[in-house]
Amino acid sequence: MISFQDVSFRYPRSKWLFKQLNLEIKQNLITFIAGPNGGGKTTLGKLMAGILKPEVGTVLVNGLNTKDVELAEIGAKVGYLFQEPERQIFAATVRDEIGFVLELHEIKQAEITAKVDAVLKQFQLEHLANLSPLKLSRGEKQRLAIAAIMVNQPRFFILDEPTTGLDQERKEILSSVIERLQDEGIGMVIISHDQYFMQRHAQQIITVVGGEIVDVANCST
Ligand SMILES: Nc1ncnc2c1ncn2[C@@H]1O[C@H](COP(=O)(O)OP(=O)(O)OP(=O)(O)O)[C@@H](O)[C@H]1O
Ligand SMILES: [Mg+2]
Incomplete structure (x- = not known):
């Protein structure tokens, strides 16, 4: 590989x-x-x-x-998680951070929402969806960074x-x-x-x- x-x-x-x-x-x-x-x-x-x-x-x-x-x-x-997860987090909310990659492609909004919801659930980030990623703890930021990478499959x-x-x-x-x-x-x-x-x-x-x-x-x- x-x-x-x-x-x-x-x-x-x-x-x-x-x-x-x-x-x-x-x-x-x-x-x-x-x-x-x-x-x-x-x-x-x-x-x-x-x-x-x-x-x-x-x-x-x-x-x-x-x-x-x-x-x-x-x-x-190849997904890459940086040693400092802050380096790869930049959106206004946790939800947008995960949806960002999908927005770049021509995917219907409803489909994006469904996919983001599934990833939020999978990585136990649902309760943080509308927060700014900057407010997250280190562990949460890291989970978010992994989730945002996994959206790319x-x-x-x-x-x-x-x-x-x-x-x-x-x-x-x-x-x-x-x-x-x-x-x-x-x-x-x-x-x-x-x-x-x-x-x-x-x-x-x-x-x-x-x-x-x-x-x-x-x-x-
Ligand atoms: N951007 C850079 N410019 C110049 N030298 C660098 C740069 N990044 C790393 N180095 C040097 O390259 C060497 C290897 O660094 P690297 O970060 O790959 O090590 P590491 O094994 O990941 O260390 P750590 O366990 O501290 O994370 C070190 O001597 C480091 O100082
Ligand atoms: Mg290192």
Whole structure:
């Protein structure tokens, strides 16, 4: 599904972070990316989602070279949850945040309303529908960000540190969302430091330290 072929990447005015990286991510396994702060996890996730492009080498998403396609085209296939959910929330209300993507397409208003209602329910956001997203707690914002991405019906989902700031109950809700997505056949890469969360969901763990993949472990769950 996602393939890195001799990928090298560096940020402007920085040293190489990744050098000739090769990696395959399979659609049918939940892959975790682990490793210390600054190791390159977020950068790796952004390269997978086509948000960043490699300077050298190729990243293929479902056979498409991320260098050749528009971000929106990749975005329709790969959903990306930022490490800071605030970064992807901008509408006036929770309802509009979820409906936004649908408004861009030529979909009838009644159909949009029905779909938004279903997603609000699915992600337990109904009671917050008319609030400004800015008034939401971190956990609620994160649930909203995931809900807004899922409206796009991506086939693959990258989540960057999704449990940060969530209490036990919210983590449980997130876990059931992840299990549901997995049942629906949606591939996932989850960047996380959370050992409990990782043990619960990981089928493959890639450890990145200083821009190098130091370990790829398969886990039987
Ligand atoms: N926009 C940027 N410009 C320059 N350097 C950056 C930029 N973003 C990240 N870096 C650097 O790239 C390296 C990898 O950062 P990255 O955010 O990918 O790490 P991470 O593993 O996600 O860390 P964390 O666990 O703290 O989230 C770090 O040294 C970081 O300082
Ligand atoms: Mg990070």
